[in-house]
Amino acid sequence: MQKRLLVIGICAVLVAVAYLAPAAMNMLFDAFDFALGWAGPFVVVTLVSALVGMLFIMAFPHVSSQNGIKAVKDRIKYNLLAIRLFQDDLGVVFRSTGKTLSWNFAYLGLNMLPMVVLAAPFMVVWFQLNALYAFQPLRAGAEQVIVVELHHSVVPSEVEIAPVEGVLISHRVNIADPEEPRIILRVTPSSDGAHDLVFRHAGAVVSKTMEVGTHPQRLARLTTATPLAKFAEAKDPIVYFGDPVLPGDSFLQTITIDYPVRPLGFMGGGEISIMIWFVVVSMAVGFGLKGLFGVEI
Secondary structure, eight states, X not given: OHHHHHHXXXXXXXHXXXXXXXHHHHHHHHHHHHHHGGGOHHHHHXXXXXXXXXXXXXXXXXXXXXXXXXXXXXXXXXXXXXXXXXXXXXXXXXXXXXXXXXXXXXXXXXXXXXXXXXXXXXXXXXXXXXXXXXXXXXXXXXXXXXXXXEOTTOOGGGOEEOOOTTEEEEEEEEEOOSSSOEEEEEEEEOSOEEEEEEEEETTEEEEEEEEESOOXXXXXXXXXXXXXXXXXXXSOTTTTSSSOXXXXXXXXXXXXXXXXXXXBTTBOOXXXXXXXXXXXXXXXXXXXXXXXXXXXX
């Protein structure tokens, strides 16, 4: 029980630090990138995923009922064996099939707690890898659409956009929706560099850097005042680890720059590729080591 509480406590602390002090979590993953970034995103994501898989298999037995999982798996095996041995006896087949399905539900139930406990730290790692390796800067000369979502009390036409050297704002559309007012910009950067887009309203100022042909360590499509809401909407699962979060009452709620995805080895790149490779590698390492650590999964 003490080890179970310890593992749950460590997971809770990691999530709390990521939520309350994202800069501290950023420093840890920036160190990984500083030490190994020269090898490329694919290598770093692979190594971090393998490390997470090893930590997962070490933590799993302390937040799961190992005896219960073993017993349920044995029950499933016995019923599957009965189906094979007595396949000509429909009564035995139907009863064993029903029991197999029932024990499978029990097996899923026994894995629910450890998966819930360990999923949150998994998500934090995924968010960090996204912030570091999911996207790449824009290209000079490529037209870009920028979406600016405003607080419901703000009139879009009253928001001032400062001129940006090296960036042509060719078109602006103000959408005065009472519930979701927004501004749509069509811009074309003409030179490489970190260009600051500055928005002003009633004395308040919000800015977002548009990276063009640069090499920033972190890159976020969104700067937002509602990161959890955007994550729930599947708009962007970076949440806290790209740009700082805006105040909740900010006149500007979200700025979206649609950065292109960054390739990930043989995969297409972007958030989904990182997630798939992260899960594949971490699970492969975890299952590969379960015999060595004597863990029932």
